[in-house]
Amino acid sequence: MEYIKNTDYPYIINKYHDTAKPFDSFKRFIRRDEIFSAQTGMAGEDILAGILREDEANRQLPHPVRKAMAFAYVLRNTRISCDSRDRFPAINMIDRPLNATIIAKWKKEVFDEIIPEVEEKRRHLEQAGIVTIWPDYDHSVPVWSRIFDLGFAGLLAESERARSGRTLTADEAAFFEGIRITYEAILDLIGRLAALAAETVGAERMAAALRHIQHDPPATFYEALLVDYLYFILSEHIEGLQVRSLSNFDRLFFSFYQHDLQSGVPEEEIRTDLAYFFLQFTAIGNYWNQPVCLGGCKANGDTEINALSYLFLDVYDRMGIYNPKVQIKLADSTPKEFTMKALDMIRRGNNSIVFVCDSTIRRALVREGATEEEARLCDVKGCYEYNVQGSFGCGMNYLNLLKPLEYALHEGCDGVTGQFAGLKSPVPANYASFADFYAEYKKQLCHIIDETIEIVNGFEDHLAYINPQSMLSATYPSCIEKAKDALSGGAVYNRSSIMIGFLADLADSMAMIKKYVYDRRELTLTELVSILDCNFTGSEQLRRRLLADRDKYGNNKATPDEIAVDIVRFTSGYINGRPNAGTRGGAWACGYHVARMSYTQGGKTAASPNGRLRGEELSKNCSASMGQNREGATAAILSVTKIDATAFTGDACLDLGLLPSAVKGDDGLEAMYGLLVTFARRGGHAMHINVFDAETLRDAQKYPEKYQDLQIRVCGWNVLWNNISRAEQDGFIRQAESLR
């Protein structure tokens, strides 16, 4: 691999996973006790037992302190390694030891003892494919600029300064004490790493840099990378809070880059440091990929793209990796040359790059209440979500828009299980008009939203009790000022999101009901319901006609697009701004993202009036229903951009499939650019591009060994083709077949 020495690559790539063993992308965190020297610490299992043992002795202490002590225990005892074949140290206990022990214990206590009825409802909604609520709130981004400005020691000093000279409540005292213990443990660990590196032949540079960042903010590009890496691995893999951005990289690392160049560091050395940094994330291999962001705008509107942005893409391209994944904040001032470089990478198969449209996300955040400046500097995180810096958003609540449709068609009952869902609807024959039916749908939708909000508020109240966040809170100025945890009102904005899914299937189904039942009167709603209940058995011709009908969302057709626009307006209007849990003190927002719910919820969803069979996959993100983008990429963009993306504070991504033949040559690249820019100027939020054809994908399914490197972008993250399920592969093949 370019930039990485042949002798180094096998060491790094096996540092976190034994690549000789079958790779399981879902098996997220792996310890490798055997490759670390026992002299440097305890075996993993002993640490896990020790955490619980020590915690028993601390039972009287508040959670932030108990968690910090457990964190410190792990850092004190974990095995570590510094190796001349790597530029970054290794820490053994990266399998989220606190999540497996005390956090799990507190979570169980809350769900089983404090709010058992909430948990029961949550489980029911998930099992029936109605709403999937994942109580693992952890899409965090620290305030990176403060980490780089202050360093770990500086963050601790700031917290201690805020603590002294004020009268503290017990909770406030626990908040500061948690930070103190946590950050002292981090500084001690860095000291331990530095000492080990100093003893290791060939790791002298690492030793010096570690020694420096133990006491001071980073001064060089390499030191800043070390700080970034350490914050990431300690937070995401030990403290138990995902770090969903490695920062707005080009903006924040540019001064270090310039510093190094001015000090005479050769650019090649900077490139190599960056490559070793990237490779850590490839090697960790979390299946959701590690995001890092480029681009954006300065206050005067000038681009943030600089020489480092180009260098970044170049190194990334030459390495041919897909993790970390890259988000580009695309603004009017983003140089075309840069965007074209990224597009060229995408069409060559490096599709781990997503474009997020700067002006849309800024407008969305301002609409939510942020200042212009906060919106400009916002973090892009996770797949393509965004948040004001120093705010905390929770959003793993996926709502299936097809379920209220089932209820409206079945007198309030589920179309698969027949179970009554809580709100009675009329028998189908009693709807006087389409408008009548549509209004009933909205009632059922509101009912589900209300239930979801009640459940989520019910346990978000306990977030900081389950998983207090000392590491993160120390980076948020507002937390330090308010002496409050980021998860319980310390952050500037505390958003909770409901992600609605399958808008295309809903809009298409509604358009078909309107056309065939109410406008043309070809069949009654009662007849349609019994056809759906039979999963179209005996009505294959009707199903084919429904599928062939071109009045489908994603093709710039009036009826389905208007329904989609209206549903978004209605749903976001109903959700946005509602207060979330009392301890959080923030508001609800509507998002539009389905992750893998197309399959999991799709599998539990009845046959739908757009011709989709029971259990078949549902549409992804803002895209048309499976195989229904019949008018091509431009029409898809026209449909999607009719939807007001600023109503979705968080995400509303279009996954665009393009044929290799359409993007080849200079013409093809210009065309990709034209699509992207038009999408952005029309107010789109984020765009992913997959370049593939059905023939290749079919071949890849048949001969996986020939396509070890084939990447597919799945709703926000990149995966290797060979690592997705057969059903998902079939979905991509069907999508590719409909491209033209």
Next chain:
Amino acid sequence: MKARIFEIKRFAVHDGDGIRTTVFFKGCPLNCVWCHNPEGIAFKPQTAYYAHKCIGCGECAGACPTQAYQIADSIHRFDAARCIGCGKCAEVCPNDALIFYGREVTVEELLPLLLEDKDFYANSGGGVTLSGGECLMQADFCAELLKRLKENGIHTAVDTCGFVPQESLDRVMPYTHIFLYDIKAINEAVHLACTGQSNRRILENIRYLNQNDCKIEVRIPYVPGYNDSEMAPAAEFLSGLRNVTKVRILPYHNYARSKYEALHMPDRLPKTLPSDEEIQAAESAVARR
């Protein structure tokens, strides 16, 4: 006024600059052996039948006014002699197994469709291309459509084989930003063998466009065993034409084979595909013009 067309392709990327919408007109005066749009050759409407998509439902038989279809035991039988090309069968086919080529459209119908993607044209330097078949066999319609497009600020391209009366060029010239002009062969005998027609008028017409300061992009299909000897002569011929801004080699492909079958047309497609090296050589030959 109506035109007979067989397809409207949005997000057309290789029919001129930028993102374009291409309208394919039905009917062509040439009969090239390698034709990849066989549905564009005949002016009369045609219905293609894609057997692999047929679910044997019989909707087509029910809709056909001349009983050209017979469906028994889910087997689809079609009697081409009975077909009058009305397209009613394709309208009801639930699985796109039958595709009707040759619908008639007015300028008023086409214009809003072509304007839908105007933002994409503007952001990519694209526009609308009229192609075929040979669009200039319906030159009056083209002129009217191009005029309306131009009034709407849309960049226009006319993709032509050049085997048309000079008056047809005159009709569209005022409203056409660029001509995409096909040259198949300079040697008349080669041209005749490949297309069934002499190339005299084609070469005269391109000179005429050049004299009239029309912007021209020349496109030369490269078909091994047919016109592969024509690259150097083409380069020489084109060297005298100052308004030819670009010459493009279009590598022959045989993706159209299934279309011939679906259209019940004899397939004369050449067997040999060009290699990358041949295409590179052809490209450098015309680059020397």
